[in-house]
Amino acid sequence: MISKKMHEYVKNSSVIRAMFEEGRRLSTIYGAENVYDFSLGNPNLEPPTEVKKAILEILNEEAPTTVHGYMNNSGYEDVRETIAQSINRKFDTQFHKENIIMSVGAGGGLNVIFKTILDPGDEVITFAPFFGEYKNYVANFDATLLVVPPDTETFQPNLEIFESYITKKTKAVLINSPNNPSGVVYSESTLQQLADILYQKQKEMDTTIYLISDEPYRELAYDGIEVPYPTKYYDNTIVGYSFSKSLSLPGERIGYLVIPSEVDDFENMISAANIATRILGFVNAPSLFQKVAAKCLDAKVDLEYYDRNRTLLYDSLRSFGYECIKPQGAFYLFVKSPLEDDGAFCAKAKEKRILLVPGSSFGCPGYVRIAYCVAYETIQRSLPSFQALMEELK
Amino acid sequence: MISKKMHEYVKNSSVIRAMFEEGRRLSTIYGAENVYDFSLGNPNLEPPTEVKKAILEILNEEAPTTVHGYMNNSGYEDVRETIAQSINRKFDTQFHKENIIMSVGAGGGLNVIFKTILDPGDEVITFAPFFGEYKNYVANFDATLLVVPPDTETFQPNLEIFESYITKKTKAVLINSPNNPSGVVYSESTLQQLADILYQKQKEMDTTIYLISDEPYRELAYDGIEVPYPTKYYDNTIVGYSFSKSLSLPGERIGYLVIPSEVDDFENMISAANIATRILGFVNAPSLFQKVAAKCLDAKVDLEYYDRNRTLLYDSLRSFGYECIKPQGAFYLFVKSPLEDDGAFCAKAKEKRILLVPGSSFGCPGYVRIAYCVAYETIQRSLPSFQALMEELK
Numbered sequence: 173m174i175s176k177k178m179h180e181y182v183k184n185s186s187v188i189r190a191m192f193e194e195g196r197r198l199s200t201i202y203g204a205e206n207v208y209d210f211s212l213g214n215p216n217l218e219p220p221t222e223v224k225k226a227i228l229e230i231l232n233e234e235a236p237t238t239v240h241g242y243m244n245n246s247g248y249e250d251v252r253e254t255i256a257q258s259i260n261r262k263f264d265t266q267f268h269k270e271n272i273i274m275s276v277g278a279g280g281g282l283n284v285i286f287k288t289i290l291d292p293g294d295e296v297i298t299f300a301p302f303f304g305e306y307k308n309y310v311a312n313f314d315a316t317l318l319v320v321p322p323d324t325e326t327f328q329p330n331l332e333i334f335e336s337y338i339t340k341k342t343k344a345v346l347i348n349s350p351n352n353p354s355g356v357v358y359s360e361s362t363l364q365q366l367a368d369i370l371y372q373k374q375k376e377m378d379t380t381i382y383l384i385s386d387e388p389y390r391e392l393a394y395d396g397i398e399v400p401y402p403t404k405y406y407d408n409t410i411v412g413y414s415f416s417k418s419l420s421l422p423g424e425r426i427g428y429l430v431i432p433s434e435v436d437d438f439e440n441m442i443s444a445a446n447i448a449t450r451i452l453g454f455v456n457a458p459s460l461f462q463k464v465a466a467k468c469l470d471a472k473v474d475l476e477y478y479d480r481n482r483t484l485l486y487d488s489l490r491s492f493g494y495e496c497i498k499p500q501g502a503f504y505l506f507v508k509s510p511l512e513d514d515g516a517f518c519a520k521a522k523e524k525r526i527l528l529v530p531g532s533s534f535g536c537p538g539y540v541r542i543a544y545c546v547a548y549e550t551i552q553r554s555l556p557s558f559q560a561l562m563e564e565l566k
Numbered sequence: 567m568i569s570k571k572m573h574e575y576v577k578n579s580s581v582i583r584a585m586f587e588e589g590r591r592l593s594t595i596y597g598a599e600n601v602y603d604f605s606l607g608n609p610n611l612e613p614p615t616e617v618k619k620a621i622l623e624i625l626n627e628e629a630p631t632t633v634h635g636y637m638n639n640s641g642y643e644d645v646r647e648t649i650a651q652s653i654n655r656k657f658d659t660q661f662h663k664e665n666i667i668m669s670v671g672a673g674g675g676l677n678v679i680f681k682t683i684l685d686p687g688d689e690v691i692t693f694a695p696f697f698g699e700y701k702n703y704v705a706n707f708d709a710t711l712l713v714v715p716p717d718t719e720t721f722q723p724n725l726e727i728f729e730s731y732i733t734k735k736t737k738a739v740l741i742n743s744p745n746n747p748s749g750v751v752y753s754e755s756t757l758q759q760l761a762d763i764l765y766q767k768q769k770e771m772d773t774t775i776y777l778i779s780d781e782p783y784r785e786l787a788y789d790g791i792e793v794p795y796p797t798k799y800y801d802n803t804i805v806g807y808s809f810s811k812s813l814s815l816p817g818e819r820i821g822y823l824v825i826p827s828e829v830d831d832f833e834n835m836i837s838a839a840n841i842a843t844r845i846l847g848f849v850n851a852p853s854l855f856q857k858v859a860a861k862c863l864d865a866k867v868d869l870e871y872y873d874r875n876r877t878l879l880y881d882s883l884r885s886f887g888y889e890c891i892k893p894q895g896a897f898y899l900f901v902k903s904p905l906e907d908d909g910a911f912c913a914k915a916k917e918k919r920i921l922l923v924p925g926s927s928f929g930c931p932g933y934v935r936i937a938y939c940v941a942y943e944t945i946q947r948s949l950p951s952f953q954a955l956m957e958e959l960k
Contacts (some may be wrong), residue, residue, distance in 0.1 A: 173774040173831035175685045175707075178838040185841055214636045223634075224625055231618055240617075240815045242608045276670060276819070276848060283847035291569045308845040313569075380567040421634045423853025425670070425819075437567035444572040447579055451702040453677035454670060458852040459817025 208554035226467035247274025263401035274457035278414035300535035353541035355499020367406035391418035602948035620861035641668025657795035668851035672808035694929035747935035749893020761800035785812035
């Protein structure tokens with residue numbers, strides 16, 4: 173009685189649910205502290221203190237009918253202007269409130285922009301490894317996600333193959349930097365080359381190709397590395413941002429889209445994105461947290477904590493013989509599977525109570541993702557098991 | 567460059583935007599207090615005091631990583647169980663947390679359930695007058711909304727015509743009581759007859775037809791009238807609820823779906839709705855307000871206020887010669903247009919700075935909707951204009 177499409181999803185989801193149930197089972201037998209769950213990208217850090225302070229200020233100072241009420245589907249105008257000015261200060265851009273649409277997290281924002289631009293049969297290109305949910309988001313609008321195979325040397329996008337994927341059907345290119353699952357930050361040179369290719373192809377084929385940059389991990393970058401702002405390289409760029417990781421608020425579903433005035437068909441796109449927010453059932457991004465976000469644009473979770481996790485895990489795994497590149501951002505380590513079959517390796521790891529996600533889920537078989545947004549002590553306790561696992565497989 | 571579907575929406579939306587702009591223009595010229603805007607269903611009442619109290623309690627007593635973190639896509643288990651038990655106490659039902667899926671408002675919930683059950687080409691039947699957004703929600707999944715014409719005597723569903731609309735393609739029937747825009751509460755006898763027809767048709771055609779009850783106005787019922795709980799009449803009933811109006815929190819996007827264990831294909835439906843919440847980009851209902859809602863299940867906005875508005879407006883308009891039935895719930899009055907063309911009447915009303923919505927927007931031409939969720943004083947000040955308008959048109 174459920175729809176045919178959802179039937180497929182339900183069939184496939186049972187695998188993930190089984191993994192989740194297995195984690196629970198292990199916790200019951202061995203105690204939660206002896207199960208090393210690196211499978212979830214759920215921030216373990218508290219929001220910065222500014223968040224609670226902002227909530228209290230808003231509740232005490234503003235009219236409740238405004239704080240919790242309807243506003244324009246795109247969000248409060250003052251919130252959008254504040255966000256635009258903050259981006260301008262950080263990246264030397266020229267946005268105004270008209271360029272900002274508040275969204276129900278990054279997932280909500282991506283669905284709004286895909287609803288806005290995709291016709292059935294359109295193609296969206298992304299680069300492996302990639303967040304598996306992208307496939308579902310694109311499928312929601314009967315379009316197809318094409319995945320450019322990974323460059324496993326650098327995990328930067330493979331631009332030569334990318335170029336050969338572009339056709340008249342290409343409506344958008346979707347990038348994610350800092351990347352989930354590789355932790356790589358796409359370099360300025362990558363963005364510049366990507367832009368050159370897109371400009372040339374647009375001209376060649378007389379089409380519009382939007383570059384959509386999914387940036388939930390923008391603020392999570394280490395060693396002082398700069399994450400280039402993509403609208404500066406290519407006019408038809410749309411940014412999807414989320415406060416889920418920067419402020420540790422994933423449950424609150426708050427983010428925004430940036431639609432620069434330079435994009436093709438700007439006026440229609442702004443109207444359409446506004447309408448899409450409404451008709452997809454979001455209606456608007458949660459109102460209180462729009463206001464909270466605007467008050468916390470310079471706040472950030474304790475990045476040092478993730479950095480310490482990153483260093484301990486990277487250094488230790490390397491010393492045990494694991495191969496991986498050092499992540500520059502996000503909170504994931506993407507490790508080469510010692511077994512060719514990444515699923516089989518995850519199963520072996522589970523025997524040692526280490527829960528990982530196979531790279532196949534990110535379009536990159538032969539690798540596994542380790543989410544290190546966990547307690548430092550969990551990583552410490554897990555290390556002997558990681559070492560023993562490698563010894564066994566050698 | 568925007569999608570073909572969205573192009574249509576953008577074209578049509580310019581009419582609504584024009585109306586909105588006109589309201590703004592009138593406010594600038596005559597002062598906001600001299601423009602009588604009855605066009606928006608935006609609650610003017612403050613949330614009950616329990617809401618702020620609940621927020622503060624949660625922020626002070628619970629771990630911020632839990633309050634603002636990810637949970638199961640269906641929502642916090644304790645919140646869902648609390649809601650289930652509250653419904654059970656009120657309506658003598660037997661729900662458990664498994665039957666409750668937290669949603670991003672009623673709009674989010676309806677999209678989740680339609681994603682769950684609708685295949686392209688399926689049909690959903692609803693009854694005029696109806697909330698215009700339903701058409702868009704159904705179209706999101708390439709299904710069709712069929713609208714049963716209104717019974718303008720009672721504004722109860724026209725069940726004879728309804729029966730003739732049911733075919734093998736009918737996947738769902740969508741009802742809304744207390745109704746937007748008529749304010750009518752569907753009676754127990756209506757629900758019983760509806761159930762009888764659906765049971766018979768299911769048997770006759772060997773299909774499953776879900777009854778979806780959209781209930782954002784459930785708590786807004788006057789004169790002690792009971793709003794029957796629809797799952798008690800028909801097994802394949804799904805309820806969509808929202809706290810937007812009961813707690814005056816429309817901006818926070820918080821509601822839930824009730825999927826009883828008795829519905830056909832229950833296990834798959836629960837899994838599919840959980841997945842749909844994720845892949846549509848909602849991910850989960852906003853986390854803090856899930857917890858707030860669970861603490862405020864017995865709280866309610868000041869219904870007396872709306873009731874006073876209802877009485878003043880109804881009694882006055884009737885005395886001026888307007889025809890309408892007395893609404894039993896919600897905060898709308900659905901008035902017969904003195905001109906056959908409801909759009910023309912709205913234009914005339916606008917000349918008197920009264921902003922209304924034509925019934926054509928609700929599948930019911932010849933009527934207009936007056937939203938009385940406004941200040942009592944606004945209604946008082948508008949009355950001479952309503953009277954003068956009727957005098958002119960007589």
